[in-house]
Amino acid sequence: METLWLMPALACYVISAMIFVASRFFGRTRASGWATMLLGAGVVLHALDLTARGLQAGTIPVANFAESLSFLAWLTALAGLMIIVRRQMAVIGAYIASAVALALAVSAVMMHGARLVIPETLRSAWMPVHVTLAILGYSMFVLAASTSIVYLVCESRLKTKRAIATPDDPVPSLEKLDRINYSLLAWGFSLLSFAIISGAIWADATWGHFWSWEPVESWSLAIWIMYAGLLESRLTAGWRGRRAAALTIVVFVVLIGSFVGINLMYPGKHGGSFG
C-alpha cells in the first residue's frame, strides 16, 4: 500500500540528518535548530502515514518486516526528538536522524510487494500492546546506542586533549551523556520485559502455551539477559562511562543482527504465518 506521506516524511528525515551532520562538521550550532524542526516535521508526516496504514488494516500497521521497521523508525524519531528538545541533546541528532532515515528508506524499498494480512486468529487486544512495547523498547536501545557513540567520541577527545579545539562547542558533559544512557537502558529493559510477558500471555491465549522457543523468542530472551547484565554491572560493579558505552554499542549490534537476521532468515515464524 502506498500513502502520500511516506516520501515527504523520508525527505524530511534525510534533510534533517544532512543538516545535523553538517552542523557537527562545520560547528554551525544554530543550524541544528532547523534540523530539529525538520525531524519534527518528519515525525508528523510519518505519523500520518502510519495512521493511514493503521486505519486500512484495522489495527497497528506491523503486518510485515517493512512495516515493523517503519514503526520502529517513527518511535525512535519521536523519542529522539523529545530527548533532543528537552535535554538539549542536539548532538545526538546526527545519529538519530541518520538511523531513522536509513530505517525508513529500507522500509520504503521493502514495502513494495504483496501485502500480508494479519490472520484472524491473531487479532487480539494483546497484539498492539505486545508489538508497541517491543518496538518502543527497541527504540530506546537505538537511542542508548547513539548516546553511547557520542559518549565515546567526546571521551576520546578529552583523553587525547583534542577537546580543546572547540572549547565553546555546546557538547553535553560526559556525566550527562552517561546518565541519559543509563536511563534509556533502564527504560528499554523495562519495556522489553513487559513485551516478553505480554507476548507470553498472548501466546497462551492463542495457542495454549506461553513459550515455544522459536527464534524471536529465544533471541529476545538472550538480548534481555544481555541488557540485564549491562544494568547489573553498573549497579553492582560500578561499570560506567566508557565501558558502559562500549558495551551498550556491542549489545545493540547483537540486537540489530538478530532483528534483521531473524526477519530475513525465518520470515513468518514469529506468531505464525505472517511476518
Add this chain to the structure above:
Amino acid sequence: MDQSLFILGVNHRTAPVAIRERLAYADAEVVAALERLRRRARALSEAAILSTCNRVEIIGVAPDVAGAFDDAAAFVAEDRNAALKAFAPSLYRLEGRDAARHLFRVGASLDSMVLGEPQILGQMKIAYARAAEAGTVGLVLHRAFHRAFTAAKRIRKATLIGHGSVSVSSAAASLAGRIFDTLSDKTVMMLGAGKMAEMTARQLKSKPIKSLVISSRTFDHAAVLARELGGIAVPFEDYRPHLKSADIVIGSVASTRPIVGPEEFEAVIKERRYRPIFLIDLGVPRNFDERLNRLENVYLYDIDDLGQVVHKSQAEREREAARAEEIVELELESFWRWMNGLDLVPTIRDIRYSIDRLRDLEMGRHRGWLKGLAPDERERIDLLTRGLTNKLLHRILQGLRKSGNSAEGAYTAEVARKLLCDELGVSSDELDALEDSTADAIADDDRADREDLRPDIGDQIGKK
C-alpha cells in the same frame, strides 16, 4: 562650526598601572568630574569619561581640537592632582576618523588587554550614561557611542572573538564542564596551595560546589586559604583518605617526583566505583604520573595541556580580530558619512516616519465619524491628508538639501529630526526597527518627490 571628535587618554599599552591608577575615576566621581570639565574646558562642546582598569580616556567634541587637547590634558592634571609632565608622554591624542575608530575598537574589545573580554562594552555604556546624566552628551557623542555599541554587538554576533578560555584557570573550569554536568555534588581537592591552584579553585567555586578540601605542606597556609574560600584544611600526611571522595584534584605541590602514581590510584578508582575524576596538574615538576591519564574515567591535564587550550583560544581570537576589524571599518564608514553630513538618509527616514505616524494618529482619532462616510469620501479624505503630509515633508527635505552635504546640514537635519520625533513621542526603539531599511528609505524618498510634484491629488479633490 565644524565639530570634530577627539580622544585623549592613556591605556595599558601606553602607561604603567602607576599612572593609570593615578588618573582613574571611580564611577561615582564621573558625573561631578564632567561638570567640572565643562566649566573648566570651555573649548569642549561635548565630553564623556571612560575610566577602567586598563584605560582612562576623555572622549570629546570640539570645534578647535588642538585647543581642546590642551584644555582636557590640563584639566586631567589639575583634577587628578598629577603633574602633567609625569603622564604627558603616555597620552595619546586622536582626532576625527582615528578617534572614532579608536572608540569603536575599544567598544568591540579589540583594544583590551585580554582580546575579546566582555566587560568593556558594559563599562562604555556606563560611561555614556554618566555623560548623559552630566548633560555633556550632544548629537555627535550620542551618535558615536551608539554606533560603537552597534558595532560591538555585531562583532560579538558575527565573530568568535569572545570564545574560548584565555587563562589557565578558566580553561580548567571549562574542561570540568565537559566532564561533569554540575559541580554542586562534586568535591574539589587542592594538593598544595599555589597561586595558580588557588585561582583555579576560585574559578571552579564561582558555581556552587559540594565541598573543598585543601591540603598543603604548610598546614597554616592551607588553613588560611580554607577559611578564605570556605573549605576544610587537611594536614598533608592525611590527604590520601580524602582522595577517593574528590572529583577534581588540583595539584600544585613542589615535589621532585610525582606524588600520586598509577598503582595506588587504581585502588582509588575502584573505591570510587569508576566515577570520573579530573586531575589538574599545575605542578612543575608534575605532581601526577602521566600514566594516570590512561586509567578508566580519569582525565589528567597538566600545565602544558592547559596552556595549549589557552594558546589555541588566543590564536582563535586573534584570527577573529581580523574579521572584527573589517566590521569596525564598515561601521566607521557609515558613521563618518554621517559626521560629514553626507548621510542624510537615516535622518530623512526618521522624519518621514514621524510625519506618517502623525497622520495615522489623527486618522485614528477620527475613525468614528470617518466610518460613517461613503467609501469615496473616505478615500478623498485619505488623499487630502496624505497630500498635506507630503507637502510638509517636501518642504523640510528641500530645506535640508539646500543646506547641503555639510556638517551644518547634518546638524540642521538632526535638530529637525529631534524636534519632530521627540515631539511625536516616537521612541528610538521604533526608529531602530527601521534601521536596516536605509535602501528603502532612499527609494521612498525618490518616490515621495515624484508624488509630491504630481498635481493630481489637489486636482482630484477640486474636481469632486
